[in-house]
Amino acid sequence: MARYHIETYGCTSNRGESRQIESALRDAGHYRVDSPAAADVAIMNTCTVVEKTERNMLRRAKELEQETADLVVTGCMALAQGDLFREEDVDAQILHWDDVPPAVTNGECPTPGPGVEPVLDGVVGILPIARGCMSDCSYCITKQATGKIDSPPIEENVEKARALVHAGAKELRITGQDTGVYGWDRGERQLHTLLDRICDIDGDFRVRVGMANPKGVHGIREELAQVFDANEKLYNFLHAPVQSGSDSVLGDMRRQHQVSEYVEVCETFDSLLDYWTLSTDFIVGFPTETDADHRQSLALLRETRPEKINVTRFSKRPGTDAAEMKGLGGTLKKERSKEMSELKRTVVGEAYEAMVGTTHEVLVVEPGTGDSVKCRDEAYRQIIVQNASEYGLEPGDFCEVRVTGHQTMYAFGEPV
Numbered sequence: 001m002a003r004y005h006i007e008t009y010g011c012t013s014n015r016g017e018s019r020q021i022e023s024a025l026r027d028a029g030h031y032r033v034d035s036p037a038a039a040d041v042a043i044m045n046t047c048t049v050v051e052k053t054e055r056n057m058l059r060r061a062k063e064l065e066q067e068t069a070d071l072v073v074t075g076c077m078a079l080a081q082g083d084l085f086r087e088e089d090v091d092a093q094i095l096h097w098d099d100v101p102p103a104v105t106n107g108e109c110p111t112p113g114p115g116v117e118p119v120l121d122g123v124v125g126i127l128p129i130a131r132g133c134m135s136d137c138s139y140c141i142t143k144q145a146t147g148k149i150d151s152p153p154i155e156e157n158v159e160k161a162r163a164l165v166h167a168g169a170k171e172l173r174i175t176g177q178d179t180g181v182y183g184w185d186r187g188e189r190q191l192h193t194l195l196d197r198i199c200d201i202d203g204d205f206r207v208r209v210g211m212a213n214p215k216g217v218h219g220i221r222e223e224l225a226q227v228f229d230a231n232e233k234l235y236n237f238l239h240a241p242v243q244s245g246s247d248s249v250l251g252d253m254r255r256q257h258q259v260s261e262y263v264e265v266c267e268t269f270d271s272l273l274d275y276w277t278l279s280t281d282f283i284v285g286f287p288t289e290t291d292a293d294h295r296q297s298l299a300l301l302r303e304t305r306p307e308k309i310n311v312t313r314f315s316k317r318p319g320t321d322a323a324e325m326k327g328l329g330g331t332l333k334k335e336r337s338k339e340m341s342e343l344k345r346t347v348v349g350e351a352y353e354a355m356v357g358t359t360h361e362v363l364v365v366e367p368g369t370g371d372s373v374k375c376r377d378e379a380y381r382q383i384i385v386q387n388a389s390e391y392g393l394e395p396g397d398f399c400e401v402r403v404t405g406h407q408t409m410y411a412f413g414e415p416v
């Protein structure tokens with residue numbers, strides 16, 4: 001759980017992006033503080049309309065960098081002119097809006113708030129299926145709050161899912177610290193069975209499975225890929241955070257999985273699914289990470305080519321074992337994070353480039369900027385449709401779109 005401070009500049013659209021960032025952070029158990037000095041991380045959502053604004057943004061970023069432990073710069077100026085921050089040597093992670101919440105979580109799993117009750121947000125139904133995990137990661141503070149996994153029975157979760165669908169949910173988001181170990185406390189690996197049962201609920205809706213650590217997924221990789229393949233309601237999307245490409249660092253992180261298990265999960269999904277999205281996380285600059293370890297992480301990213309990648313610069317959380325380790329000195333963390341983020345942009349950009357000209361069945365999930373809507377295709381890739389009112393598209397609609405172009409992290413499409 002991190003304390004964050006957020007500052008938003010510019011138009012209503014940018015304010016909307018900040019609201020989404022805050023909503024994701026709230027769902028992950030983080031809380032807002034009013035001063036950067038009291039925060040673990042400060043988020044600056046920038047604007048770049050005129051030159052004077054740019055100068056103000058750079059000045060404020062420098063101030064925030066001094067006042068807070070970690071700085072994340074996002075927003076229009078970060079995306080369009082991220083180099084200006086680098087040239088001014090602002091020590092910050094420069095990220096797309098969508099990448100801010102995972103960066104703030106410091107590689108930890110999301111923490112649902114008190115209780116595990118579902119929430120309907122627009123057409124999105126958030127369904128926490130369990131609380132806790134089976135791990136004891138050395139850098140994690142979340143674990144202290146949540147403890148070992150506690151999985152309610154399948155029937156209970158199916159009923160909650162049914163209630164969300166009846167209330168109007170078109171996208172069910174299955175969440176938990178580690179969905180891959182659902183059922184382990186009752187002696188059974190049950191995620192695939194639960195998903196199958198949820199897909200049996202009558203209605204036109206999609207299901208996205210939230211973070212599942214490689215250890216839990218590895219034991220059910222075939223069953224899981226088969227359930228994905230058999231159910232159109234399930235997005236072919238797996239978020240399996242590997243965190244490092246080095247077994248030695250994974251050992252120091254106490255991640256309980258090895259690189260080879262993660263690779264085997266990817267290979268199984270590749271062999272059983274024609275079109276799917278791999279999402280993973282890397283923590284860069286863990287205290288014991290050597291240059292060779294970092295190279296192994298880069299090589300793993302190149303080898304498995306995830307289409308969504310969260311890169312987090314390691315930072316110490318009080319009371320964790322990793323906080324007692326001697327950290328990396330100088331600018332190493334910053335340099336490694338920059339190198340991995342550049343590779344990420346290349347790999348993800350190529351995945352979206354390959355989508356241009358293809359056609360997909362999408363669900364309109366939420367309004368976008370101006371007259372656009374944000375949609376998700378069969379593998380949960382984001383496709384933006386502009387001029388949505390011309391096509392009569394609203395959240396909750398399904399339609400077929402052809403991909404006409406792309407940015408690094410999402411595609412543009414037109415209804416066909």
Ligand code: SF4
Binds near residue numbers: 137140
């Ligand atoms: S899996 Fe690791 S990072 Fe996630 S909640 Fe458990 S101990 Fe924390």
